[in-house]
Amino acid sequence: MNKYKELNPSLRTIMTPGPVEVDPRVLRAMSFPILGQFDPEFTMLMNETMEMLRDVFQTSNEWSFPVDGTSRSGIEAVLVSIIQPGDKVLVPIFGRFGHLLVEIAQRSGAEVVFMETEWGSVFDPQIVIEAIHTHKPDIVALVHGETSTGQMQPLAEIGKMCRQLDILFVVDAVATIGGVPVKTDAWHIDAVIGGTQKCISVPSGMAPITYNQRIETKLRSRKQIERGLRDPASLDHEPSLVPVRSNYFDLSQIQDYWSSARLNHHTEATSMLYGLHEGLRILLQEGLEDRFARHELNEKALVQGIKAMGLSLYGDEDSKLPCVTCINIPAGMDGETVRNKLLQDFGIEIASSFGPLKGKIWRIGTMGYSCNRKNVLHVLGALEAVLIHEGHKLPAGEAVQAALSVYAESSKEEVSC
Incomplete structure (x- = not known):
């Protein structure tokens, strides 16, 4: 009897800086x-x-x-x-x-x-x-x-x-x-x-x-x-x-x-x-300018959600990479525990970092096919839930609402155009 099972990888929401969903x-x-x-x-x-x-x-x-x-x-x-x-x-x-x-x-x-x-x-x-x-x-x-x-x-x-x-x-x-x-x-x-x-x-x-x-x-x-x-x-x-x-x-x-x-x-x-x-x-069917705009919109929604949650961004926002958002891990919080719970309980993968930033920041990618409204709302809601479960105090519900406001405003601008 063959001891190896048929390959059947788990479905994930991949929100890392790569690889991303295909x-x-x-x-x-x-x-x-x-x-x-x-x-x-x-x-x-x-x-x-x-x-x-x-x-x-x-x-x-x-x-x-x-x-x-x-x-x-x-x-x-x-x-x-x-x-x-x-x-x-x-x-x-x-x-x-x-x-x-x-x-x-x-x-x-x-x-x-x-x-x-x-x-x-x-x-x-x-x-x-x-x-x-x-x-x-x-x-x-x-x-x-x-x-x-x-x-x-x-x-x-x-x-x-x-x-x-x-x-x-x-x-x-x-x-x-x-x-x-x-x-x-x-x-x-x-x-x-x-x-x-x-x-x-x-x-x-x-x-x-x-x-x-x-x-x-x-x-x-x-x-x-x-x-x-x-x-x-x-x-x-x-x-x-x-x-x-x-x-x-x-x-x-x-x-x-x-x-x-x-x-x-x-x-x-x-x-x-x-x-x-x-x-x-x-990519070219979507169009370069529309694709760049999609990355900017989902980045903005994610960033506003993170800030509404009471978390802070790492790095200079003036030179921020639009498709990667780095978040300071709250004091006293075990970043790897949060990442593991996101993966195990919600099927979401986000990234840690390297060298001097190891254990200090989380990195969330909004790249390519992974860069969409569903994924942004999903990761915000799940991150909030895990942080609350781990004892971190934050304004519950505000993160997703902030992101929804960004999307609503974008829809109004599209209609006005």
């Missing part, structure tokens, strides 16, 4: 029959996915495609492919994932200079620009939305200065793409990395990226060196670069796979591509 249409798409990776039907899907990614990244870049792997695979693919050992990389850190950029850059052989600001805030762009002038980096790598602290860094001024000084500007937009504007071209970003499992609402397993001609020039230079090392006679000069240290994450090879040449590099993750294609189609 649209049923995406799950249906992922169940479709497998096509060969060079089947014309499949290569057409690849081309359409690239077209849709250009729209979502708000770019005219030719190269906009997913790297197979979680979001971190996209970050690593970009950094390991463009960092030449000895390059100077400046990383402004305002949360956990800035440290990840530092680690990957160091492993790629970079000379890393990092600067930090207090968690719960972001950098004044002029401070970063001053550091750029001081350190004269080859690359600036920066997180757009920090899910660890619920903060979002302004990018436009930094990107403009990087372009003026011919510095490559790389942005981790894993938490923001599909939920808030990411203006790749307007903000002069050379490479952007996204994620599927957050505002795009596709299971984790692909990392959409985009990069421009400035990045491609460096990729092709390093690829020439790689070929030259195999055949020195093909080089007409002394090598000044070294080949990319990774085979799997070598963007020049992945780019050839996504080009019209379809040079084989790996076996494409067929079902994941189905899911990404459908997720992007749904």
